Amino acid sequence: MSSPSTETLSLTEPPAGAPASDAATGRHTPSPLSPEECAELARSAGLSELGVRPHRRHYLREIWEFRHLVWHLSSAQAYATNQNNHLGQLWAVINPLLLVGSYYLIFGVLLKTRGGTENYIAFLTVGIFVFGYSASAIIAGARAVTANIGLVRALRFPRAILPMSVTLTQLLVTLPAFGVLLVMIPLTGEPFSWHWLLFGPALVLQTAINLGIAFFLARIVNAARDTANLVPVVIRLARYVSGVFFSITHYAGHGIVSMLLLYQPLAVTMTIGREALMDQYPLTWSSWAAAGIWAVVLGAGGLVFFWRGEGRYGSD
Amino acid sequence: MEATETVRDRDRTGAREATPSVICSELDIVYTVFGARKKATTTEGEQPWLERILRQRRQVDVGNVRKVHAVKGVSFVVRHGEAVGIIGRNGSGKSTLLRAIAGLIPPSGGRAWAAGRPALLGVNAVLLTGLTGSRNVMIGGLALGLSPREVRERYDDIVEFSGIGDFVDLPMSAYSSGMGARLRFAISTAAAPDILMIDEALATGDAEFQTRSRERIAEIREQAGTVFLVSHSNAAIRESCDRVLWMDQGRLIMDGPTEDVVAAYEASHRKGGR
Structure with a gap:
């Protein structure tokens, strides 16, 4: 980065009729009131200062007041995602099916990574759909502020609304895929069980994890937007090491590497999804506790991190 | 001076x-x-x-x-x-x-x-062009701090004032620039x-x-x-x-x-x- 040049590139000459030609001499227009007088006047008139970060409690209340905006933005954007083609919303179901088909062809038939799994199709389907939700939510969440800069520059609302609505949009877009999942699982031979109901809570924990990551990335990308290009790369890497299409314990054993791979947030979300839906994987405290801890730590930590940047969004 | x-x-x-x-x-x-x-x-x-x-x-x-x-x-x-x-x-x-x-x-x-x-109302004040006018009325109104009910109450007034008629159900990308500006003005002033x-x-x-x-x-x-x-x-x-x-x-x-x-x-x- 070069230091700002002091030379003024003036492409226009100063207006000839300007009184006392301030522009020509380049001096500041004198303030009608001193900064201290302005602050005093603003305080006595009860005005709020612009471009400063609101207090944490105040911020939470503002977000709550704008909850309807989150919902309407998300549902409208989710609906708009698939409206530009003839089959419309049907693609929300067709796309994940095509994805499962192609992954099965590559990993189930050609590369044979089905080791350690009893029902590979169910294993693969849960992995693809659950990971797919995280991947799309994180990629879109990273650009939550920069992609909506027009909205940011036109309307004033707590900016945390943006990562929240982007995450919710991706959840809504993915819901049909989860519907397909719940139909496919019994077709692959999994017996019905009461713990299928836990797939709902698993989805809630996953959403909190995704939202937390989106909060972190949205602020980072807004400050240094080149980083947005790295997000898809990291997601791709995560897709290959998180156990989407192979069993981590079968291929990586039980050592420290396996533990790291198993308990990172994106792998944990798939583990609890499989424990909820598949007979082969009994419910374990460790995975659900890990998911819960990640959800709280990332969700709350992300919100605080994002809030600390409030007041600066839109300046770039 | x-x-x-x-x-x-x-x-x-x-x-x-x-x-x-x-x-x-x-x-x-x-x-x-x-x-x-x-x-x-x-x-x-x-x-x-x-x-x-x-x-x-x-x-x-x-x-x-x-x-x-x-x-x-x-x-x-x-x-x-x-x-x-x-x-x-x-x-x-x-x-x-x-x-x-x-x-x-x-x-x-x-x-x-x-x-x-x-409330800022600009030529470029971005509404979401991929969405219909009525969705934009709701989102714009909420972003201006109205409640969903208040937006619904004022919805007819907003559409009437903007004068865009049936276009309200089409995506805003189909609007002329004048229609877009009119809808924006109607939304922005609805919140007084x-x-x-x-x-x-x-x-x-x-x-x-x-x-x-x-x-x-x-x-x-x-x-x-x-x-x-x-x-x-x-x-x-x-x-x-x-x-x-x-x-x-x-x-x-x-x-x-x-x-x-x-x-x-x-x-x-x-x-x-x-």
Whole structure:
């Protein structure tokens, strides 16, 4: 980065009729009131200062007041995602099916990574759909502020609304895929069980994890937007090491590497999804506790991190 | 310097009864533009105001990124019930100033205060073009701080005022620019904001819509609201405003009663040979 040049590139000459030609001499227009007088006047008139970060409690209340905006933005954007083609919303179901088909062809038939799994199709389907939700939510969440800069520059609302609505949009877009999942699982031979109901809570924990990551990335990308290009790369890497299409314990054993791979947030979300839906994987405290801890730590930590940047969004 | 003195006197002595609604103190705005090469004649039409400012601002190159110092040391006090016009050439920082006092661009230097939640209505005020007009009415209304019920109550009024009829169920990408501007105006004024800021929006409507919007502005002023109007039409400024700020190259050159400032502004064109 070069230091700002002091030379003024003036492409226009100063207006000839300007009184006392301030522009020509380049001096500041004198303030009608001193900064201290302005602050005093603003305080006595009860005005709020612009471009400063609101207090944490105040911020939470503002977000709550704008909850309807989150919902309407998300549902409208989710609906708009698939409206530009003839089959419309049907693609929300067709796309994940095509994805499962192609992954099965590559990993189930050609590369044979089905080791350690009893029902590979169910294993693969849960992995693809659950990971797919995280991947799309994180990629879109990273650009939550920069992609909506027009909205940011036109309307004033707590900016945390943006990562929240982007995450919710991706959840809504993915819901049909989860519907397909719940139909496919019994077709692959999994017996019905009461713990299928836990797939709902698993989805809630996953959403909190995704939202937390989106909060972190949205602020980072807004400050240094080149980083947005790295997000898809990291997601791709995560897709290959998180156990989407192979069993981590079968291929990586039980050592420290396996533990790291198993308990990172994106792998944990798939583990609890499989424990909820598949007979082969009994419910374990460790995975659900890990998911819960990640959800709280990332969700709350992300919100605080994002809030600390409030007041600066839109300046770039 | 005469005009500034007048304002100083007014702030110190008279007009005490009207409380301030917007205060700017030594306001500086510097922002970063990406993808800005020296050849600033690109046709990135999405954000023409950026482009406009780019062409005329002092520019500092940092590779692909450029810092634009769009507003420099601007100070003023505006009171409830005032209608303030902002005039100046293209790229003089008018729109940026407006966005700053709407709380949309954080100040880089100086401070600014405002009453309530300002509503900015610009030609580029982005509604979501992929979505239908009615979805935009809901989202815009919620973003202005209305509740879903309040938006539903005012929905018919908004659509009626905008005059877009059945188009409200089509995506906004199918709208003409005039229709888009009318819908934006209808949404922005539906919330009866404390501070309404209008960025050259009136020029887009037809004659009938311009009359109606002028009436709406007068209503807002009667409710002790403050109106800011950025326009290149001196006639529109004369009709709607009683005070004018003249911006040039990011600086506030003159601040005073409409007639004085507009006359000086027009005189500067003639002397400048335009």
